[in-house]
Structure formats: structure tokens, C-alpha cells
Amino acid sequence: MSSAAGKKIRAIRESLDMGRQEFADLTGIPKGTLIGIEQDRHEPKAGVLEIIAGHWPEYAAYLLTDNTNVKQRNPEVEALARELEDQKKAS
Template sequence: MSTGYGKRIRLVREHLGLGRAEFCNETGIPKQSLINYETERTKANAEVLGAIANKWPEYAAYLLTDKTFVIQKNPEHDQINN
């Protein structure tokens, strides 16, 4: 069963043990916007998901796909090694 972006953001924040204010300070996401994402009043866009994934890259695949066991590839890296 797929989980919405807002719920995934909330689950990541809670798993990190962060309150909303601290999470916002770490990501630069305004607090009211975070509340709107987590309650799914507003859909998180790529910029928001990217801000979270840049800070905590171990959650990137989960945030974007709702999958936890993903082997990631980097096409830029693969081109260099070919």
C-alpha cells in the first residue's frame, strides 16, 4: 500500500526524532508549509522532497517511491566509468 508524500515526510521527521521547528531549521522548509505537507493539505513538490533528501539521503528512495530496498544508480558516474 502506497503512502502519500506528506505522510512519508512526517514519518521521516518522526523517525529522526525531530520536532517540526528543528526539522524546518535543518531543511529550510517553512513551518506552516511543513504542516500543510504532513497533513496533506498541500502536495510536496520536487524542491521540498529534494531539500529533505539532500539533508538525509538515506531516505531519498523512500520519500520518492515509498520503497525501502532500492539499489540506486548514477548515470553520470556510469558514463565516467565506461
């Protein structure tokens, strides 16, 4: 993840019209950590990215890849669908 991660997190927070303290309180990310990330003093750890994506999944692709024109997929659901299809063929 590039240093752009901090800028993206800040853009997400601001688009939600939240101050740093409100964002920190809602996500559980310490305010000092948030400030450090937004000011590009350090990169966000995977846990921070997971928390943000968990609260606002609509921003997950943007946060991680810059690509906002993606179709979301779930490999667990796809595996279940294949199993069901195989069961149908076997019956």
C-alpha cells in the first residue's frame, strides 16, 4: 500500500462528514494512530484497513486498489454454489 493510503482514509472520513475523534470513536482506531496515518507518518496496518472496510464496505475497493468499478465476489459463496450444482447433476 502506498503513502496514498492516508489520503484515502482521510478522504473517506471527510466524505462521511466526520471529525477525527468521531471516526476514531466509531472505529476503535486510536485518534493518534489515525492522525499519523492521515499525515503519512506511517502506513496503516491491515487491521486498520479491515476495520474501515468493515464499517464502510462501499469504500473497500477504493481503499485497497483505487478501482471503484469492480464486481464484488465471495469465494466461499461461489464454492457453495458449485457444490449445489454438483449435487443437482448427481441426482
